[in-house]
Amino acid sequence: MPQRCVQVTAAPPAGAAARTVGPSAGAARMNGARPAAAANASEAFTDETLGRMSELARMFLEIERREPVAAHLLPEDLAASLDLGLGEHGLPLDRVFALLGEVMAMTPRTCSPAFFNQLYAGRDAVPTAAEMLTALMNTSMYTYRVAGPHALIEHELMRHMASKVGYAEGEGIICPGGSIANLCAMIIARNEARPGIQDEGHDGRPMVAYASEEAHYSLNKAAAMTGIGRRNLRGIETDSHGRMIPDALRRAIIADRDRGAQPFTVIATAGTTVLGAFDPIDDLASVAEEFGLWFHVDGALGGSFLLSERLRPLLHGSERSDSFNWNPHKLMGVPLSCSPLLTRRQGLLKKHFREPADYLFQSDPERFDHGTMSIQCGRRNDALKLWAAWKRHGDAGYAARVERLCDLVQYAAQRVRSDPQLILTAEPESVCLCFEVAGARSEEICERLLLEQRAMVGHAVVRGRKVIRLACANPEVTEADLDRFFDHIRAIA
Ligand SMILES: Cc1ncc(COP(=O)(O)O)c(C=O)c1O
DSSP, X not given: OXXXXXXXXXXXXXXXXXXXXXXXXXXXXXTSOOOSSOXXXXXXXXXXXXXXXXXXXXXXXXXHHHOSSOOXXXXXXXXXXXXXXXXXXXXXXXXXXXXXXXXXXXXOOSSSTTEESSSOOOOOHHHHHHHHHHHHHOOOTTOHHHHTHHHHHHHHHHHHHHHHHTOTTOEEEEESSHHHHHHHHHHHHHHHHSTTHHHHOOOSXXXXXXXXXTSOTHHXXXXXXXXXXXXXXXXXXXXXXXOBOHHHHHHHHHHHHHTTOEEEEEEEEBSOTTTOOBOOHHHHHHHHHHHTOEEEEEETTTGGGGGOTTTGGGGTTGGGOSEEEEOHHHHSOOOSOOEEEEESSTTHHHHHXXXXXXXXXXXXXXXXXXXXXXSOSSOOOOHHHHHHHXXXXXXXXXXXXXXXXXXXXXXXXXXXXXXTTEEESSOOSSSEEEEEETTSOHHHHHHHHHHTTSOEEEEEEETTEEEEEEEOOOTTOOHHHHHHHHXXXXXXX
């Protein structure tokens, strides 16, 4: 079994007494006698709580520095190592904080420079602090009355981001993830194509959506959930870079129209999940326009490239889209999740998501009651962290960040090209690099890198081949970190 990464002292029967976690001197202070739990299931947030929190945060940062890849345990081993069960009586506060420390120590390290596994990575101090404060304030974003300045902050963010897409008078709403943003876009596109569907339901005539064969799987879910049906989502052929081919799109639309179905939306991807490819947005906008279809851009990954003069051309034509999905929690380093859906025209979100609720939407100017524009009722505050980070870095800071990420991937690509044992899958367009190791199975390489605690990286299938996908989302990663990564690969292979 891989080594445990936290020092746990004294192990009485589960739940019986406090165990201590971590090496800090403050741990002793945390072990004082305390009542089992507050009688009314509410604990005051005090200086002591703050102290314990920062102590755990410091402990985690230290563990992450010392051990950038956590030991990977099987779920049953992990379950056996943790006191997971819930019971009739509460535990002493010290014990609960000790448990939090144990959980943190066993948590995969997504912020370390050895993490290349997902399209988000790294840690930025300002949005992280803002996120912690968000929990402390615990606003819900549905009404101006309870959100106060946070409603104005979200409004300003949406205005700024919409203007970066190129929408002169756009609007937006932060959704709980890019998948939900895509779902909301599909709902709007469906409703706009079928006025009356919100009241009468679907009349059964097939409606067809188009995205590239490399598009994110959330579109399948959206098609399944909106009554469109997965079979009516066409996966359009891509070129060798993984970009949708506009002529193939045109042909598919004409074929569907000729058989009596109703094409209703084209979805371009700006930064595909595996290859990081950018569909030719301007050309696809022309096809959508030709057939009068809603044009959505899934810029979950690549939306932030709009902030860089150098990278923005990859999104040329975005201003012609009707809606745009942009996930700052991916490449802009804000904690998960933060996923605005932006629309070109104002009033659309209210038109498709507003429902009367006199117990909620009451006297304040509805303009800032963002619950009337959302698929949700209670909604967490994902605005403050992004706003604070943007204040800190500005557009220019984010431009430098995404450019750095692309440079890192180009460096990695050069390593692959110069190594006869490595095979490049496709020339990288952005922050993902796919490759294979000659004579080795990609999934085995990934597994060994993890089990030997060298790096975390994932694999995917591209044109029928299992490849390693290196995702660079952390600008703190250095060329030396990438060299180390490839040295590990060589050692294993
Ligand atoms: C292109 C693309 N769209 C949508 C999503 C979904 O975003 P989320 O994970 O926030 O639901 C992803 C996630 O990786 C993605 O890569």
